[in-house]
Amino acid sequence: MKRPPDGLSPIVALDRRLxxxxxxxxxxxxxxxxxxxxxxxxxxxxxxxxxxDELGVSRIPVVTAFEQLGAEGYIESRVGAGSFVSPALxxxxxxxxxxxxxxxxxxxxxxxxxxxxxxxxLDHEGxxxxxxxxxxEFPADTWARLVARRSxxxxxxxxxxxxxxxxxxxxxxxxxxxxxxRSVRCTAEQIMIVSGxxxxxxxxxxxxxxxxxxxxxxxxxxPGARDALTLAGARxxxxxxxxxxxxxVAAGIARCPSPRIVYVTPSHQYPLGVVMSAARRLRLLDxxxxxxxxxxxxxxxxxxxxxxxxxxxxxxxxxDQRVIYIGTFSKVLFPALRVGYLVIPPDLLARFxxxxxxxxxxxxxxxxxxxxxxxxxxxxxxxxxxxxxxxAERRRLLVSALERELGDRARIAGDRAGMHLxxxxxxxxxxxxxxxxxxxxxxxxxxxxxxxxxxxxxxxGLVLGYxxxxxxxxxxxxxxxxxxxxxxxxxGV
Amino acid sequence: MKRPPDGLSPIVALDRRLxxxxxxxxxxxxxxxxxxxxxxxxxxxxxxxxxxDELGVSRIPVVTAFEQLGAEGYIESRVGAGSFVSPALxxxxxxxxxxxxxxxxxxxxxxxxxxxxxxxxLDHEGxxxxxxxxxxEFPADTWARLVARRSxxxxxxxxxxxxxxxxxxxxxxxxxxxxxxRSVRCTAEQIMIVSGxxxxxxxxxxxxxxxxxxxxxxxxxxPGARDALTLAGARxxxxxxxxxxxxxVAAGIARCPSPRIVYVTPSHQYPLGVVMSAARRLRLLDxxxxxxxxxxxxxxxxxxxxxxxxxxxxxxxxxDQRVIYIGTFSKVLFPALRVGYLVIPPDLLARFxxxxxxxxxxxxxxxxxxxxxxxxxxxxxxxxxxxxxxxAERRRLLVSALERELGDRARIAGDRAGMHLxxxxxxxxxxxxxxxxxxxxxxxxxxxxxxxxxxxxxxxGLVLGYxxxxxxxxxxxxxxxxxxxxxxxxxGV
Numbered sequence: 001m002k003r004p005p006d007g008l009s010p011i012v013a014l015d016r017r018l019x020x021x022x023x024x025x026x027x028x029x030x031x032x033x034x035x036x037x038x039x040x041x042x043x044x045x046x047x048x049x050x051x052x053d054e055l056g057v058s059r060i061p062v063v064t065a066f067e068q069l070g071a072e073g074y075i076e077s078r079v080g081a082g083s084f085v086s087p088a089l090x091x092x093x094x095x096x097x098x099x100x101x102x103x104x105x106x107x108x109x110x111x112x113x114x115x116x117x118x119x120x121x122l123d124h125e126g127x128x129x130x131x132x133x134x135x136x137e138f139p140a141d142t143w144a145r146l147v148a149r150r151s152x153x154x155x156x157x158x159x160x161x162x163x164x165x166x167x168x169x170x171x172x173x174x175x176x177x178x179x180x181x182r183s184v185r186c187t188a189e190q191i192m193i194v195s196g197x198x199x200x201x202x203x204x205x206x207x208x209x210x211x212x213x214x215x216x217x218x219x220x221x222x223p224g225a226r227d228a229l230t231l232a233g234a235r236x237x238x239x240x241x242x243x244x245x246x247x248x249v250a251a252g253i254a255r256c257p258s259p260r261i262v263y264v265t266p267s268h269q270y271p272l273g274v275v276m277s278a279a280r281r282l283r284l285l286d287x288x289x290x291x292x293x294x295x296x297x298x299x300x301x302x303x304x305x306x307x308x309x310x311x312x313x314x315x316x317x318x319x320d321q322r323v324i325y326i327g328t329f330s331k332v333l334f335p336a337l338r339v340g341y342l343v344i345p346p347d348l349l350a351r352f353x354x355x356x357x358x359x360x361x362x363x364x365x366x367x368x369x370x371x372x373x374x375x376x377x378x379x380x381x382x383x384x385x386x387x388x389x390x391x392a393e394r395r396r397l398l399v400s401a402l403e404r405e406l407g408d409r410a411r412i413a414g415d416r417a418g419m420h421l422x423x424x425x426x427x428x429x430x431x432x433x434x435x436x437x438x439x440x441x442x443x444x445x446x447x448x449x450x451x452x453x454x455x456x457x458x459x460x461g462l463v464l465g466y467x468x469x470x471x472x473x474x475x476x477x478x479x480x481x482x483x484x485x486x487x488x489x490x491x492g493v
Numbered sequence: 494m495k496r497p498p499d500g501l502s503p504i505v506a507l508d509r510r511l512x513x514x515x516x517x518x519x520x521x522x523x524x525x526x527x528x529x530x531x532x533x534x535x536x537x538x539x540x541x542x543x544x545x546d547e548l549g550v551s552r553i554p555v556v557t558a559f560e561q562l563g564a565e566g567y568i569e570s571r572v573g574a575g576s577f578v579s580p581a582l583x584x585x586x587x588x589x590x591x592x593x594x595x596x597x598x599x600x601x602x603x604x605x606x607x608x609x610x611x612x613x614x615l616d617h618e619g620x621x622x623x624x625x626x627x628x629x630e631f632p633a634d635t636w637a638r639l640v641a642r643r644s645x646x647x648x649x650x651x652x653x654x655x656x657x658x659x660x661x662x663x664x665x666x667x668x669x670x671x672x673x674x675r676s677v678r679c680t681a682e683q684i685m686i687v688s689g690x691x692x693x694x695x696x697x698x699x700x701x702x703x704x705x706x707x708x709x710x711x712x713x714x715x716p717g718a719r720d721a722l723t724l725a726g727a728r729x730x731x732x733x734x735x736x737x738x739x740x741x742v743a744a745g746i747a748r749c750p751s752p753r754i755v756y757v758t759p760s761h762q763y764p765l766g767v768v769m770s771a772a773r774r775l776r777l778l779d780x781x782x783x784x785x786x787x788x789x790x791x792x793x794x795x796x797x798x799x800x801x802x803x804x805x806x807x808x809x810x811x812x813d814q815r816v817i818y819i820g821t822f823s824k825v826l827f828p829a830l831r832v833g834y835l836v837i838p839p840d841l842l843a844r845f846x847x848x849x850x851x852x853x854x855x856x857x858x859x860x861x862x863x864x865x866x867x868x869x870x871x872x873x874x875x876x877x878x879x880x881x882x883x884x885a886e887r888r889r890l891l892v893s894a895l896e897r898e899l900g901d902r903a904r905i906a907g908d909r910a911g912m913h914l915x916x917x918x919x920x921x922x923x924x925x926x927x928x929x930x931x932x933x934x935x936x937x938x939x940x941x942x943x944x945x946x947x948x949x950x951x952x953x954g955l956v957l958g959y960x961x962x963x964x965x966x967x968x969x970x971x972x973x974x975x976x977x978x979x980x981x982x983x984x985g986v
Contacts, residue, residue, distance in 0.1 A: 006871050006874045006875040006878065007871060007874055008669075008670060008673045008674050008874045009673070009674065010673045010674065010676075011674070011675075011676050011805050033673065037672065038672040038673050038676065039672075039673055040669060040672075043669060043673070044871055044874075046874065046878075050875075050878055053878075054878065054881075082871075112700070112844055112847060112848070114847045114848070114850075114851050125653065131654070132653060132654075135649055135652050135653065138652070140647060143644070143647075144641075144644045144645040144647060147640070147641070147644040147859075148637075148640070148641035148644055148645065151636070151637045151640035151641055151644070152637040152641065154633060154636075154637060156628055158829055159628050159631070159827040159828070159829045160618065160625055160628065160827070160828055160829060160961075161624070161625075161828045161829070162829060176501075176533060176536060177501060179530065179531040179532075179533075180501045180502070180503045180526065180531050180532055180536070181501050181502065181503065181504070182504075183503075183504050183531065194853075195688065195853045195856075195857070196853060196854060198851070198852070198853050198854045199852065199853040202851065202852045202853065206724060207605070208603075209603070210603035211704045211726065213603070224851075224854075227847075227850065227851035228851050228852070230851070231699060231848065231851040231852060233704065233726070312504050334652040334653070335652070335653055335654045336651055336652045336653060336654070336655060336855075336857055336858055336859075337857065338853070338854075338855075338856065338857040351605055354605060354607045354720075355605070355607070355724065357607075357720065358607050358691070358695065358717075358720035358721050358723070358724040359691070359692065359695045359721070359724060359852070360687075360688045360689060360691050360692035360695065360831070360853075361689060361691045361717075361831075362829075362831075363688075363831065364688070364829055364830060364831040364857070364860070365829055366640075366829075366859075366860075367857065367859075378499050378500060378537055378575075381499045381500055381501045381537075381539070382499040382543075385499065385543055385546075385547065388547075468653075
């Protein structure tokens with residue numbers, strides 16, 4: 001692109017049949033566009049040549065109009081750069097349409113049952129922010145090199161409409177990866193690439209639920225899953241989770257014996273961090289098989305385990321195609337990738353494909369191609385190994401800081417995996433107030449009580465992420481947090 | 494990343510309390526993983542050092558196990574490259590779980606009302622494929638340069654979770670662009686970036702509709718819009734479109750006087766190509782205001798106009814915040830970008846934001862950052878000008894080829910805009926059969942009848958895209974298509 005860039009043309013109606021000469025109509029049109037804010041101070045204008053071409057007129061009226069606009073101070077020309085709306089004009093912002101009150105007779109929008117997303121502890125990115133990986137340890141140079149190369153190669157088939165399931169090369173690499181590392185039983189054909197686990201949940205919900213269908217969800221649990229299933233019309237049935245074995249399958253059966261969907265995080269429950277026991281896994285699969293329910297296994301951070309014995313996926317135990325397996329690269333690489341995936345039972349493939357097609361057609365291929373390369377070349381496996389060591393170290397530092405500050409009052413829940421743990425608080429502690437106080441002190445913890453749907457059985461606590469908190473910051477941040485806790489207890493709140 | 498890359502570890506359970514030595518447990522675990530397909534022939538294995546670290550054992554049992562696996566031919570080592578599963582093993586594919594028949598007692602999935610996506614004319618990318626832009630004219634070098642630079646810069650805030658509305662820098666550039674070029678009345682705060690107009694429709698539908706709410710849709714119309722609104726629970730009300738004025742608002746009012754949503758493509762109706770008349774625009778807005786309906790204005794290809802007089806958006810005429818404006822970069826740049834946008838009335842912003850958050854949280858920032866730069870620097874405006882000339886020329890060539898071959902039987906519908914036109918066929922012609930025949934001859938046209946929802950009022954025709962068909966190919970492809978038509982007529986079908 002050697003020629004100087006060009007500006008945009010506002011809509012100016014020219015009519016040769018009008019008495020007014022063309023240059024006058026152009027002048028009026030541009031002046032109006034400047035005065036009513038459609039063209040802003042400093043905004044680039046088209047060249048007189050391209051504007052004349054576009055309007056199908058000679059250059060003379062265009063040059064005449066621009067000269068007059070320039071003479072009156074509406075626009076100015078800079079040698080070699082083109083013409084611009086004068087930056088000196090009163091910079092009135094374009095008037096936003098005001099949010100008009102809804103008149104009495106007007107129909108209201110239907111009630112939206114989604115949760116609230118503005119909570120003080122979600123506002124900023126302080127220490128212990130949950131769900132953020134160690135971006136400081138991300139191999140940014142390798143990544144940039146791979147992205148740059150892929151974007152130069154950009155083949156034609158990566159520019160047109162693509163497969164709703166995603167790029168086959170990534171799906172093949174992922175199938176190998178999941179079979180090996182997670183004991184998932186799958187072929188590439190069963191994998192759908194989506195823009196993160198949130199879209200995976202939304203697609204699964206819309207594919208499987210009719211409005212009002214029951215869905216078991218873990219309680220406490222992941223609010224994003226509640227929102228995705230609610231969006232799809234689910235009637236949520238909270239099922240308790242205990243700190244020893246995970247989802248209480250018997251309690252679920254007692255409350256709602258025929259759910260259409262069961263949402264579960266068996267490898268590392270969010271937020272409690274417990275690994276679901278083998279007995280409960282088998283009971284859940286057996287129940288799902290007998291009742292024709294589907295199990296959404298959200299394996300959101302299973303790649304990040306600190307111990308030597310990994311936990312095989314629930315999907316790998318399923319002999320009856322009742323499990324939809326969900327994973328994401330948000331935690332092992334970075335969230336803004338927006339790449340996650342579903343492993344779909346063969347008899348549901350056509351259905352999921354149609355829902356995805358209706359929702360957003362297909363995913364953009366650039367990052368998919370880079371990820372496929374990263375996995376195939378072994379960079380990904382090495383990055384996982386490194387990150388496990390990083391997170392194990394950060395967890396160790398956090399636990400010892402909490403134990404140093406709180407002594408035997410430090411009750412820590414959660415297996416040694418993932419990027420978060422739970423600090424349990426004494427009965428009656430107001431964890432929301434504590435989280436709000438911590439947020440004001442620059443520390444982003446999530447109150448455990450905010451993760452419950454049912455009001456019964458709530459236990460106070462704080463969910464602490466250690467993924468994105470550097471080792472050097474952990475002790476100090478833990479000290480600031482615990483001093484808020486100690487203060488809170490002293491005040492007897 | 495200087496060290497050689499590393500392979501993945503399958504799940505192998507080690508138990509020191511078992512009688513079997515560790516090297517034997519490792520050998521058994523890896524052999525099983527190879528035999529049952531979790532490790533494929535040729536797949537890379539972890540190094541003995543990293544596997545020993547990971548399992549928390551000394552290297553000796555790992556080396557012993559690998560030596561035995563090597564001796565028995567399960568794995569092989571290559572100097573400097575690491576160990577791999579032997580490529581020579583019988584390459585049994587991993588067994589896909591078979592699609593089991595649904596037992597009688599099992600609950601079935603709810604009926605999915607989405608359309609069928611496998612039609613012969615959608616299968617491949619021949620000449621006249623609808624909805625594809627001129628990728629051969631895309632400034633691929635400039636694009637690759639901008640993407641490479643942005644991906645090297647990758648700031649931390651573009652790696653973490655971002656705003657559900659999208660990147661502010663792109664929204665600001667787009668607000669300027671839309672105010673100037675489309676007379677859209679908006680500020681950057683009202684713009685939400687989504688992954689194409691399909692997601693825009695899905696978000697709008699899920700934000701505004703309760704299950705069973707009525708939605709007017711143009712008939713004939715865009716099947717993707719029908720699918721997105723159906724996904725959101727809409728009851729579709731087909732409203733006829735006439736070739737002179739577009740959506741027949743009076744007919745819509747007669748059929749369904751209180752829709753919650755009206756879907757319309759006023760600038761260039763898909764598929765008929767008609768521009769909606771000013772009288773019908775004002776009537777629609779007035780009706781929407783009085784009934785509290787929302788209008789989804791899908792301005793999918795409005796940037797591509799061949800004439801000098803652009804058509805201002807419907808949104809710019811709306812004084813009562815009833816219009817949700819939808820645009821996309823798929824047609825002006827390339828579809829695999831997956832970037833589109835909504836302009837949302839201020840009183841609906843919180844609602845749309847919540848739905849987007851539940852659907853997929855936020856869009857990936859890389860391409861957004863590049864697009865913002867492209868618009869601000871003027872490259873985008875120049876590209877638009879160039880593409881208009883390209884499409885005007887391709888349309889001219891197609892129309893004259895059709896007229897040359899068909900004489901006065903060439904009845905062409907559609908204003909001089911966008912990237913498609915409609916070739917009308919005589920009453921009784923079987924346009925689906927013709928499109929299927931054309932597909933077999935490598936020509937991708939869409940039967941007009943497939944764009945209708947109602948069975949009444951269907952008119953046969955072929956929708957021809959000229960966006961992606963090179964000028965040099967147009968005459969020949971038109972000749973092959975018209976010979977199929979002439980044949981069809983001769984056979985009296």
